[in-house]
Amino acid sequence: RMPPGPAPGVLGDNRWDVPFYQPWRRYTEWHKVFGDVISFWLGGTPIVVLGTLKAATDVLEKRGNIYSSRPRNIMGGELLSGGMRGVGMPYGPRWRNWRALMHAGLSIEASQDYKTLQSLEAKILLNDLLDAKNSEQYALHVRRYAISITSSIAYGVRVRDMNQKIVKENHEIDRYLSKALDLSSSWVDTWPFLLYLPKPLQWFRREPERMRERDTRVYLSLLSDVRERIEKGTAMPSIASKALEKTADWGLSDVEIAYALSAPWQAGVNTSVSIFVIFIMAMLHNPSVMKKAQEELDRVVGKDRLPEFDDMAQLPYTHAIMKETLRWRPILPLGVAHSNICDDVYDGMFIPKGSRVQANVFAMAQDPEMFPDADLFNPERFLDGKTPTFIAGFGFGRRICPGMHTAMNLLSILFARILWAFDVRPVVNEAGIPNLPDTEMMDGHVSVQPRDFAYHLVPRESSVSVVIGAEAARAEEELISWT
Ligand code: HEM
Numbered sequence: 001r002m003p004p005g006p007a008p009g010v011l012g013d014n015r016w017d018v019p020f021y022q023p024w025r026r027y028t029e030w031h032k033v034f035g036d037v038i039s040f041w042l043g044g045t046p047i048v049v050l051g052t053l054k055a056a057t058d059v060l061e062k063r064g065n066i067y068s069s070r071p072r073n074i075m076g077g078e079l080l081s082g083g084m085r086g087v088g089m090p091y092g093p094r095w096r097n098w099r100a101l102m103h104a105g106l107s108i109e110a111s112q113d114y115k116t117l118q119s120l121e122a123k124i125l126l127n128d129l130l131d132a133k134n135s136e137q138y139a140l141h142v143r144r145y146a147i148s149i150t151s152s153i154a155y156g157v158r159v160r161d162m163n164q165k166i167v168k169e170n171h172e173i174d175r176y177l178s179k180a181l182d183l184s185s186s187w188v189d190t191w192p193f194l195l196y197l198p199k200p201l202q203w204f205r206r207e208p209e210r211m212r213e214r215d216t217r218v219y220l221s222l223l224s225d226v227r228e229r230i231e232k233g234t235a236m237p238s239i240a241s242k243a244l245e246k247t248a249d250w251g252l253s254d255v256e257i258a259y260a261l262s263a264p265w266q267a268g269v270n271t272s273v274s275i276f277v278i279f280i281m282a283m284l285h286n287p288s289v290m291k292k293a294q295e296e297l298d299r300v301v302g303k304d305r306l307p308e309f310d311d312m313a314q315l316p317y318t319h320a321i322m323k324e325t326l327r328w329r330p331i332l333p334l335g336v337a338h339s340n341i342c343d344d345v346y347d348g349m350f351i352p353k354g355s356r357v358q359a360n361v362f363a364m365a366q367d368p369e370m371f372p373d374a375d376l377f378n379p380e381r382f383l384d385g386k387t388p389t390f391i392a393g394f395g396f397g398r399r400i401c402p403g404m405h406t407a408m409n410l411l412s413i414l415f416a417r418i419l420w421a422f423d424v425r426p427v428v429n430e431a432g433i434p435n436l437p438d439t440e441m442m443d444g445h446v447s448v449q450p451r452d453f454a455y456h457l458v459p460r461e462s463s464v465s466v467v468i469g470a471e472a473a474r475a476e477e478e479l480i481s482w483t
Pocket residue numbers: 086087088099102106150153263264265267268269271272275331332335336337338393394395396397398399400401402403404406407408
């Protein structure tokens with residue numbers, strides 16, 4: 001009675017049917033054959049894929065009391081993180097406390113407090129982009145922008161230089177974390193009965209537990225820096241300062257708070273950078289869209305100043321480019337997996353407890369009824385006032401991305417200013433033919449990013465550099481408090 005799906009293979013599951021590369025495309029084909037909700041098995045785990053917005057809303061949102069846990073990850077979630085990293089935390093009181101802190105720091109109201117910071121950082125970024133020589137340098141500057149904003153939101157400290165200790169340490173942490181989260185290379189996630197071996201024989205735990213000691217040291221030291229700044233009266237408002245001002249309110253220990261504060265960095269940096277790269281790819285393929293936004297910007301903002309957050313209401317087309325970027329190529333094509341804490345029946349189909357439940361966000365973004373000509377990058381589809389932002393890209397129900405408002409602000413001011421300042425141009429080969437990136441070539445397994453490609457950001461006029469230079473100099477001064 002489980003949802004329909006492909007017949008199991010010789011090993012009793014569907015491991016040979018699921019491609020490693022872009023499995024969401026195969027799932028989308030299966031939806032056409034088996035229906036909106038499909039299921040199959042990988043090892044001993046039932047996989048349920050929800051192919052429409054309705055199914056995902058019915059299951060993940062309306063039954064959020066059942067479907068808000070995460071699949072077990074022994075290596076990454078338990079041995080490495082001690083169950084303290086919120087994104088992978090199972091549903092329960094600890095997650096609720098963590099989530100309350102995230103909400104306090106990232107809600108739609110809280111996100112308003114970061115707009116000044118985001119605006120100032122975007123000015124610095126534009127100035128950096130003016131000086132950059134090639135796509136690698138653009139990428140580095142955009143990464144710094146995303147890191148600096150997330151670090152300021154989490155700890156009240158900005159990042160001006162990618163060689164800063166906080167960047168290097170978090171980079172090392174991220175590297176090992178992605179390795180540990182990869183279930184396919186984890187012995188203990190493949191054979192959990194290994195946990196019944198006497199502890200000294202559990203060879204697989206030594207490395208992640210050593211890494212956990214290192215991560216804990218780094219996170220606690222970041223927290224104690226904030227504590228010192230609060231005592232000196234120099235702390236900027238951040239999630240950390242909220243957490244420390246009323247520690248008792250959160251029901252989280254010091255070390256849990258220290259881990260909680262790592263979530264914005266882990267969930268917010270790569271996602272924001274990937275969306276930026278998709279925006280560039282969309283502009284390279286759709287110069288007429290870029291021109292139309294530039295006409296709107298010239299009309300509303302003019303040439304003598306940069307676009308500001310307050311202009312956004314008068315810039316519907318430019319704003320719609322951000323919305324269409326989130327839809328056109330979703331960076332988390334299967335969202336982040338949920339898991340149900342008890343057996344359930346949906347539309348007559350049995351969903352066993354502990355299923356890995358995934359929203360096929362890729363299929364939703366291609367839904368021809370909601371998005372006719374779905375492959376076309378067409379911001380106008382968001383101008384009718386009826387089509388909302390493609391929220392599915394931020395997930396569902398109680399686990400929906402808490403950083404979505406901050407992310408949309410960070411991206412909308414950036415896109416508006418890039419379009420105001422630059423033409424995004426392709427690299428042209430010797431024969432004069434533009435070298436455009438393949439829009440379907442996405443790397444990554446859970447979160448994806450277009451394969452590297454080269455492009456140019458060409459200032460639209462010489463006056464652009466003058467305006468940006470002056471704004472960036474003022475921004476550096478204003479940002480001193482966050483340094
Ligand atoms: C465009 C950029 C972003 C996209 C597309 C995105 C998307 C997502 C998605 C799909 C999820 C999983 C939701 C689910 O389980 O149903 C998620 C979770 C999360 N996101 Fe984002 N995100 C972005 C940026 C950010 C930023 C900037 C932050 C923080 C400043 C953030 C913080 C988080 C956190 C903490 C979670 C875990 C929530 C939980 O498990 O309860 N995200 N995000």
